[in-house]
């Protein structure tokens with residue numbers, strides 16, 4: 001389980017006299033196997049929160065607990081293990097992959113770093129991950145620039161899964177994809193979540209994507225979580241005026 005306790009991150013903006021509080025005393029916990037979406041407009045602090053949750057940024061105050069332990073205190077092997085347990089998937093699939101590597105090498109890397117598999121088991125695992133992501137086997141010989149945006153995204157997810165994570169954090173992971181490709185990947189994620197029972201934390205500026213995917217929706221604004229609701233299909237659960245404004249803006253698409 002991930003628990004975020006009174007977490008804040010300040011940045012010093014160049015030319016500004018005051019610090020910018022990008023994440024402002026945030027509290028929540030993610031139950032194992034849950035699918036939670038975090039919605040907010042650009043600049044609301046979502047990516048900063050994601051990086052704090054993975055230990056890529058140090059908090060200014062507060063803490064992130066993973067299985068009860070403050071991740072800032074992880075050292076050595078524990079820290080290495082944490083890197084495999086919490087995987088971050090970013091918007092820029094192509095940029096996240098080394099252009100010199102083939103898909104096979106890209107997916108093999110976390111397997112070699114975090115798991116002890118024989119060559120044969122590694123081959124089998126890569127084949128299974130490609131099948132799971134509905135990618136043809138021959139794609140393993142391609143490099144990042146030889147794939148479509150949707151294929152790049154699937155390879156990034158396969159690579160994250162290769163590390164056998166407990167938690168997947170998606171930061172605007174389907175933004176910039178065509179509508180149909182996006183829908184296909186969202187459906188794949190839903191299925192994956194049901195099959196693998198991983199904890200998923202999905203960051204998006206699209207409330208409709210959040211409502212499509214998650215059974216819990218948090219809304220972030222100016223560094224704060226202003227709404228945090230279990231979502232079971234009816235938007236009546238949302239009460240904050242800002243969330244209602246967001247709902248109003250997507251009303252024509254909700255049907």
Ligand code: ADP
Nearest residue numbers: 011012022040041042043044045046047048049
């Ligand atoms: P979001 O992901 O919701 O778009 P971010 O977490 O990227 O928001 O940014 C939140 C705020 O923190 C923004 O005002 C952004 O300019 C600022 N910020 C993010 N990273 C840094 C940084 N490394 N240095 C200074 N300010 C930053």
